[in-house]
Amino acid sequence: MLIIKDISNLKSYLTAYQNRKYSIGFVPTMGALHKGHGELIKKSKNDNHKTIVSIFVNEKQFNSKEDFNSYPRNKGLDYEFCSNNDVDLLFEPSAEEIYNNDGTILKNVNFKNILCDKFRKGHFDGVITVLDKFFTIIKSNKVYFGEKDYQQLKIIEKFILKKYKSLQLVSVPTKRSEEGIAYSSRNEKLSKKQLQDFVSFHQKVENFLKSLEKTFDIEIANQKAKDFIVEQDIEELDYFEFRNNDDLSFNGKVSESRLFYAIYKGKIRLIDNLKI
Ligand code: AMP
Secondary structure (H helix, E strand, O other): OEEEOOHHHHHHHHHHHHHOOOOEEEEEEOOOOOHHHHHHHHHHHHHOOEEEEEEOOOHHHOOOHHHHHHOOOOHHHHHHHHHHOOOOEEEOOOHHHHHOOOOOOOOOOOOOOOHHHHHOOOHHHHHHHHHHHHHHHHOOOEEEEEHHHHHHHHHHHHHHHHHOOOOEEEEEOOOEOOOOOEOOHHHHHOOHHHHHHHHHHHHHHHHHHHOOOOOOEHHHHHHHHHHHHHOOOOOEEEEEEEEEOOOOOOOOEHHHEEEEEEEEEOOEEEEEEEEO
């Protein structure tokens, strides 16, 4: 596996790939890699001649310096993970090189003021700003994103349609642990007790979903979601609501929706969405 940290070096490999007419799959990550990222890599390997994974903890998408500084970083383990998963090229640029003194922030205009955008102001601006840099440099055929971050996926879909029409976005279902929770880099920051509490909460959510009539309107399901959530022992909650799969509105039936939640365990913010 190649580990490349600077753009000029990367470009020479990309030229070689293009000369050989290799198709390239790109998997952007912030590192602290886990089995969820592994699914994206697997899919890309299956679809393309070469798979490039980037590891870049993008400060512009964090709402606080504290959250950015405490984001898990496992360099050695990440190298091992990528190598074990047969990644062809790991790109790990510095912020200086990626932004190159360019302070421009792109403004996301889709799926605004709902879900994570409501609670993490500017977060998605940071996401599309960094992806714009990566897409321009890497020019892959396909790019892989997880349904775990569903609103992000929808926003990137719109962004790609507008600015990178020849790039194909591939979405990958959420990979879950045996207990049902989604793999996430932030899970490793949970104490044993917090993790147990989170698993138990998640399992109650799954039971709640099973008990719900699929023909209900989403609006009715959201009344039930409110009743359910007040009975849970949650320290802090940003949202817990059903939204339409396609446009993230409150229109339609439960069968066309997903349940989205963002909760806190201590300072750790945990998000998930469950397909009905
Ligand atoms: P991150 O490193 O958290 O920015 O995630 C990088 C990519 O991996 C994003 O497209 C995420 O949606 C995806 N991802 C994270 N966790 C999972 C998971 N449990 N299952 C599938 N994809 C995931």
